[in-house]
Amino acid sequence: MSKEIFVFVECKDGSIRKVSYELLSKAKEISQKSSSIVYAVIIGSNQDVLANQLKDFADKVLIVDNEKLSKYRWDTFLSVMEQIIKKYKPYVMFGPSTTTGKDIFPRLAARLNGAIISDAVDVVFDENTLKIKKPLFGGKIISWMKCKDDSTFFVTFRPNSFIVENRSLNGELIKENIDVSEDSRIVSISTEKRETKKVDLQEADFIICGGRGMKGPEHFQDLEEIADIMGGRVGASRAVVDSKWRDYDDQVGKSGKTVSPKLYVGCGVSGALHHTMGMDTSKVIVAINKDPNALIFQYADYGIIDDVFNVLPALKEELKKIKKEI
Amino acid sequence: MNILVCVKQVADTEARILLTSDKKSIEIENKYNMNFFDEFAVEEAIRTKGKVKDCQISVCTYGSNKATEVLRTAIAMGADKAYLLDNNGYDIEDPIITAKILASFAKTEGFDLIFCGRQAIDDENANIGAMMAEFLNIPHVSAILKFDVVDEKKARVESEIEGGKEIQEVQLPALFTTQKGINEPRVPLITGVMKAMKAQINIIDPATLKDLSKGMIDESASKISVLTYETPSARPTVKIIDGETPEQKVKALIDILKDEAKAL
Ligand SMILES: Cc1cc2nc3c(=O)[nH]c(=O)nc-3n(C[C@H](O)[C@H](O)[C@H](O)COP(=O)(O)OP(=O)(O)OC[C@H]3O[C@@H](n4cnc5c(N)ncnc54)[C@H](O)[C@@H]3O)c2cc1C
Ligand SMILES: Nc1ncnc2c1ncn2[C@@H]1O[C@H](COP(=O)(O)O)[C@@H](O)[C@H]1O
Numbered sequence: 001m002s003k004e005i006f007v008f009v010e011c012k013d014g015s016i017r018k019v020s021y022e023l024l025s026k027a028k029e030i031s032q033k034s035s036s037i038v039y040a041v042i043i044g045s046n047q048d049v050l051a052n053q054l055k056d057f058a059d060k061v062l063i064v065d066n067e068k069l070s071k072y073r074w075d076t077f078l079s080v081m082e083q084i085i086k087k088y089k090p091y092v093m094f095g096p097s098t099t100t101g102k103d104i105f106p107r108l109a110a111r112l113n114g115a116i117i118s119d120a121v122d123v124v125f126d127e128n129t130l131k132i133k134k135p136l137f138g139g140k141i142i143s144w145m146k147c148k149d150d151s152t153f154f155v156t157f158r159p160n161s162f163i164v165e166n167r168s169l170n171g172e173l174i175k176e177n178i179d180v181s182e183d184s185r186i187v188s189i190s191t192e193k194r195e196t197k198k199v200d201l202q203e204a205d206f207i208i209c210g211g212r213g214m215k216g217p218e219h220f221q222d223l224e225e226i227a228d229i230m231g232g233r234v235g236a237s238r239a240v241v242d243s244k245w246r247d248y249d250d251q252v253g254k255s256g257k258t259v260s261p262k263l264y265v266g267c268g269v270s271g272a273l274h275h276t277m278g279m280d281t282s283k284v285i286v287a288i289n290k291d292p293n294a295l296i297f298q299y300a301d302y303g304i305i306d307d308v309f310n311v312l313p314a315l316k317e318e319l320k321k322i323k324k325e326i
Numbered sequence: 327m328n329i330l331v332c333v334k335q336v337a338d339t340e341a342r343i344l345l346t347s348d349k350k351s352i353e354i355e356n357k358y359n360m361n362f363f364d365e366f367a368v369e370e371a372i373r374t375k376g377k378v379k380d381c382q383i384s385v386c387t388y389g390s391n392k393a394t395e396v397l398r399t400a401i402a403m404g405a406d407k408a409y410l411l412d413n414n415g416y417d418i419e420d421p422i423i424t425a426k427i428l429a430s431f432a433k434t435e436g437f438d439l440i441f442c443g444r445q446a447i448d449d450e451n452a453n454i455g456a457m458m459a460e461f462l463n464i465p466h467v468s469a470i471l472k473f474d475v476v477d478e479k480k481a482r483v484e485s486e487i488e489g490g491k492e493i494q495e496v497q498l499p500a501l502f503t504t505q506k507g508i509n510e511p512r513v514p515l516i517t518g519v520m521k522a523m524k525a526q527i528n529i530i531d532p533a534t535l536k537d538l539s540k541g542m543i544d545e546s547a548s549k550i551s552v553l554t555y556e557t558p559s560a561r562p563t564v565k566i567i568d569g570e571t572p573e574q575k576v577k578a579l580i581d582i583l584k585d586e587a588k589a590l
């Protein structure tokens with residue numbers, strides 16, 4: 001049985017998403033233990049430059065270039081992935097648990113009658129098996145799972161689960177000539193992209209999250225400024241989103257996004273279970289709240305008990321200084 | 327028009343969840359709800375029914391006897407017919423099998439339109455919708471934010487895509503998964519609840535469905551298995567940063583984040 005690890009590379013706005021580098025880095029670590037090799041699969045149109053950037057991270061880079069693939073659609077991408085998998089028969093294929101990954105991987109697994117584990121956070125190679133770590137019930141329980149038979153195995157991982165490591169592999173570029181088939185039952189009428197150069201909430205290393213304690217939409221400007229200094233993103237609690245102070249896209253929590261940044265700062269967030277379920281895998285959690293009994297202090301590593309409006313100006317200044325030092 | 331809504335009963339987020347001593351299974355406190363995202367699916371079906379002629383809404387769930395509760399909730403909201411695909415109390419781990427069962431049921435009954443939730447809040451898989459559509463060989467659109475029936479054969483939907491939104495026209499039959507924001511799910515009226523209490527729940531043994539057999543859907547068919555369950559390691563107790571003024575507190579925090587937590 002071949003033990004090749006394939007990674008589906010996701011691109012966004014003309015660049016490779018960080019999560020793809022994370023998956024390639026982890027895949028390489030595993031391949032060294034299981035004496036196998038890592039393939040990056042990049043699908044799209046005119047991606048020579050991007051494919052070159054992948055060379056450092058994979059032993060082989062499969063490139064499928066076709067103008068019909070300039071925009072993601074599950075039908076076209078699926079037809080390509082299906083043919084690649086049938087040709088190479090990889091042992092496992094990793095993908096991101098993002099909007100795109102969640103759309104295509106389940107359908108791909110169903111088409112190929114494979115095995116799938118979605119929304120995982122870790123993987124280890126042990127006793128000749130891949131053991132997959134997946135939180136359940138919003139992180140209340142952790143499960144370790146494996147694939148039982150030798151069918152093609154698909155795993156999607158949350159962004160920010162792994163560290164990016166450039167191993168300068170200088171992998172081989174391989175162009176694949178593959179027919180792309182489109183499902184005529186779906187017609188795209190229009191797309192609307194949010195104008196933002198900001199990093200994706202789920203991929204951000206730094207998140208400053210505002211709760212109802214921020215008092216109103218106008219005060220989120222302070223948080224925006226801090227996020228910009230740190231190259232991160234502003235998040236929001238559901239109370240804030242429901243009050244229409246921020247878009248749903250910013251919502252952190254059970255019914256919003258699950259995030260695990262390196263640093264999460266909650267400002268005027270009470271730390272209700274539905275919220276913490278979406279952020280308690282953050283590496284470091286800081287809470288700013290005027291109520292010493294706020295639930296969020298049960299999850300935070302560090303806390304400041306004070307009025308958030310007194311704290312934010314100082315925080316902004318100090319972070320600015322730090323960024324200047326670097 | 328025949329609409330199917332797939333709903334899942336999930337543990338309430340507040341429910342206590344415990345591991346058995348062998349760490350091979352979990353015990354859930356008896357607090358369950360309809361999956362958060364499935365409420366939007368039921369609501370959208372009801373709104374669609376209000377806009378087209380001769381429309382009937384069926385809801386189905388693959389689960390244990392207890393799951394009839396969510397079917398009744400859906401009926402109380404306004405669904406017409408309910409089906410329990412009985413798992414005999416055995417929860418299958420492999421989502422492909424769940425999707426096969428639901429798809430097979432849909433094939434047996436025949437539907438123009440299928441709604442699922444975007445994802446279940448217990449497993450957070452977001453698998454079943456797209457998988458079902460694949461098994462039924464119909465198109466799907468994930469995470470829809472707006473839905474309109476154009477005519478008997480076509481729907482127009484707005485959905486969430488990476489970094490934005492997209493509007494698409496989709497030929498029916500098709501499957502859609504609902505995202506928060508598409509509508510405001512109604513709270514059942516007392517008359518609805520009364521009706522739901524008396525409603526008949528059709529109970530089906532999945533092994534009797536089209537193209538399925540016992541061997542295809544039991545434990546031996548599952549391609550994945552759980553090795554063990556764990557409880558997450560508890561976070562250390564919070565360190566409250568002291569200081570006379572907010573400025574001092576922030577300075578102390580920054581030092582700790584730099585030196586101790588290495589987060590800056
Ligand atoms: C099915 C379901 C799903 C849900 N999903 C989510 C979800 O995905 N995400 C989510 O966030 N919530 C979710 N919720 C809601 C959740 O239960 C809470 O209601 C919500 O998170 C509370 O938001 P908050 O912390 O902003 O507001 P509040 O609970 O009102 O807390 C405000 C906090 O700000 C503090 N504060 C006030 N003024 C100041 C000040 N001047 N300085 C400092 N601190 C101040 C207060 O002490 C308080 O702790 C969900 C609920 C349900 C039922
Ligand atoms: N056992 C089930 N019975 C009926 N519908 C289900 C079941 N499991 C999942 N679904 C549907 O599929 C959606 C996605 O679930 P999941 O793939 O588990 O995240 C849910 O929101 C439901 O609409």
